Amino acid sequence: MNFKLNPKLSQKIAYAVLFLSTILVIIPVLIIVFNIVKNGYSAISWEFLTTMPKDGMRAGGILPAILGTLSIVLCAIMITLPVGVCAAIYLNEYAKDNLLTRIIKLAIVNLAGVPSVVYGLFGLGIFVMLLGCGVSIIAGALTLSIMELPVIITTARGALNSVPYAFREASWSLGVSRWQTIRHIVLPNALPGIMTGAILSIARISGETAPILFTAAAFYVPHLPKSMFDQVMALPYHLYIISTQIPNMPKNIIFGTALVLLMLVLSMSLIAIVARIYFRKIRKW
Amino acid sequence: MDIIEIKNLNLFYTNFHAIKDVNMKIKANKITALIGPSGCGKSTLLRTLNRINDTIEGVRIEGDVIVNGKNIYDPDADVDRIRRNVGMVFQRPNPFPLSIYNNVAFGLQINRLVSRKDETDFIVKESLEDVQLWDDLKDKLKMSGLELSLEQQQRLCIARLIAVKPEIILLDEPCSSLDPMATAHIEELMQELKSKYTIVIVTHNMQQAARISDETGYMLLGKLIEFDATGKIFTNPSKQETDDYVSGRFG
Numbered sequence: 256m257n258f259k260l261n262p263k264l265s266q267k268i269a270y271a272v273l274f275l276s277t278i279l280v281i282i283p284v285l286i287i288v289f290n291i292v293k294n295g296y297s298a299i300s301w302e303f304l305t306t307m308p309k310d311g312m313r314a315g316g317i318l319p320a321i322l323g324t325l326s327i328v329l330c331a332i333m334i335t336l337p338v339g340v341c342a343a344i345y346l347n348e349y350a351k352d353n354l355l356t357r358i359i360k361l362a363i364v365n366l367a368g369v370p371s372v373v374y375g376l377f378g379l380g381i382f383v384m385l386l387g388c389g390v391s392i393i394a395g396a397l398t399l400s401i402m403e404l405p406v407i408i409t410t411a412r413g414a415l416n417s418v419p420y421a422f423r424e425a426s427w428s429l430g431v432s433r434w435q436t437i438r439h440i441v442l443p444n445a446l447p448g449i450m451t452g453a454i455l456s457i458a459r460i461s462g463e464t465a466p467i468l469f470t471a472a473a474f475y476v477p478h479l480p481k482s483m484f485d486q487v488m489a490l491p492y493h494l495y496i497i498s499t500q501i502p503n504m505p506k507n508i509i510f511g512t513a514l515v516l517l518m519l520v521l522s523m524s525l526i527a528i529v530a531r532i533y534f535r536k537i538r539k540w
Numbered sequence: 541m542d543i544i545e546i547k548n549l550n551l552f553y554t555n556f557h558a559i560k561d562v563n564m565k566i567k568a569n570k571i572t573a574l575i576g577p578s579g580c581g582k583s584t585l586l587r588t589l590n591r592i593n594d595t596i597e598g599v600r601i602e603g604d605v606i607v608n609g610k611n612i613y614d615p616d617a618d619v620d621r622i623r624r625n626v627g628m629v630f631q632r633p634n635p636f637p638l639s640i641y642n643n644v645a646f647g648l649q650i651n652r653l654v655s656r657k658d659e660t661d662f663i664v665k666e667s668l669e670d671v672q673l674w675d676d677l678k679d680k681l682k683m684s685g686l687e688l689s690l691e692q693q694q695r696l697c698i699a700r701l702i703a704v705k706p707e708i709i710l711l712d713e714p715c716s717s718l719d720p721m722a723t724a725h726i727e728e729l730m731q732e733l734k735s736k737y738t739i740v741i742v743t744h745n746m747q748q749a750a751r752i753s754d755e756t757g758y759m760l761l762g763k764l765i766e767f768d769a770t771g772k773i774f775t776n777p778s779k780q781e782t783d784d785y786v787s788g789r790f791g
């Protein structure tokens with residue numbers, strides 16, 4: 256049988272399939288957000304965000320988990336951002352295209368594909384045990400920073416590449432050295448891109464559980480984090496515990512905790528998106 | 541006086557032989573033009589004069605370029621100093637995304653050529669006067685250089701260069717993104733600048749070379765076919781290839 260669709264009709268079908276696939280992408284997101292908000296909003300209050308848990312975590316707030324996550328994540332980004340930006344500058348502006356450079360680039364691509372639980376085990380072996388950091392903020396932050404390094408390097412290289420080569424040439428031909436050109440021309444113009452990338456990285460690692468599971472997170476800590484070498488509670492791990500390990504846990508606290516984590520991540524992403532739009536607008540080349 | 545002497549210069553992009561055995565003497569305070577069909581190596585040759593080709597991966601250069609008696613390809617030559625002495629203006633105006641003032645002051649400040657603010661102010665004024673932007677822009681020095689018209693941008697790029705006091709200015713098709721009026725203005729400017737600077741200009745526009753330059757080199761497939769006084773090149777060249785090109789019979 257020789258069956259041929261009329262071209263107009265096949266065009267319509269193609270359009271419908273493509274459109275439906277796109278809708279399919281957002282439906283789960285909407286359902287998840289709706290479900291979490293519906294079940295969790297009643298738990299959200301100023302008290303919930305700013306007090307310690309009570310009654311075996313079945314009541315009270317989640318302040319230690321929020322602070323724990325923030326301290327691990329901020330510490331991680333403060334380690335990974337400078338290292339990642341330096342590596343990106345080296346790779347983009349200095350490295351010759353030789354074997355070593357190619358190996359490094361290959362490593363970066365492959366590191367980005369390593370499952371996060373493997374980073375967790377690596378962190379346990381190296382930072383917690385070998386270097387003796389113990390299960391602590393610093394061990395978790397180092398683990399997360401290594402996990403995020405390839406992403407930071409890749410986004411920073413993108414930002415450096417977006418600075419026109421003509422600016423570099425103009426600067427060189429004034430007798431300005433390579434490093435001064437990077438320092439005064441390339442970096443300032445790449446900074447918006449680097450910063451938006453960093454905010455997205457913060458959002459991404461805030462929700463990570465596996466890397467901090469063995470390196471930083473505690474079931475329960477009765478006080479707020481005091482030093483880099485403290486074990487801390489962390490939002491994603493806390494969420495896992497209250498959802499699975501504690502009997503008779505009020506549902507709205509579980510969903511409320513999820514909502515706080517979700518808001519944290521989404522608001523970071525939103526800030527990054529707005530910043531990106533803003534910088535695109537004021538950029539003039 | 542010859543300020544630049546190019547001796548047996550060869551340049552390879554990896555394996556591609558882009559400049560073949562070029563010998564050339566460029567006179568101080570003259571305008572020297574390089575003409576030739578697209579891809580013949582004009583830009584490449586120009587860019588060897590301030591070592592800005594060095595930054596491209598895979599470039600290999602043989603031969604000497606002697607500026608003021610010193611070979612700029614000496615292993616111990618100070619590349620940044622060479623580039624400051626031999627400045628370059630590019631095809632597309634490329635002011636930095638900074639204010640007009642900071643564009644002009646950039647080279648001075650980064651290279652620490654001046655220490656006092658009033659010296660910087662003075663050189664910025666002087667440089668903008670030299671390119672005839674001062675009267676129009678003296679009240680708008682805080683405006684971004686990118687907001688200027690293309691012609692003004694190209695003038696600003698020239699002002700930025702002369703602020704660091706080079707001896708030689710290289711221009712690679714500086715008018716190709718400008719309209720005819722703006723082109724005429726930039727050509728006038730070059731005539732004025734040549735009393736203070738040695739100018740080497742690449743142009744694909746033969747009339748432009750004929751109008752403004754004192755000497756002209758004709759390039760073809762990486763070779764410098766002929767190099768002589770501009771009048772001679774355009775009226776009575778000694779090589780057949782040059783004649784074919786300048787009379788429009790090239791093909």
Ligand SMILES: Nc1ncnc2c1ncn2[C@@H]1O[C@H](COP(=O)(O)OP(=O)(O)OP(=O)(O)O)[C@@H](O)[C@H]1O
Pocket residue numbers: 553556558576577578579580581582583584585596744
């Ligand atoms: N970075 C590079 N890598 C490899 N080959 C190059 C590179 N730059 C230029 N070439 C080649 O070298 C030759 C000369 O190029 P060049 O840009 O100097 O020519 P040109 O005379 O300035 O041409 P145009 O009039 O188009 O500007 C061309 O064949 C070009 O393809």
Ligand SMILES: [Mg+2]
Pocket residue numbers: 582583584712742
């Ligand atoms: Mg060219």
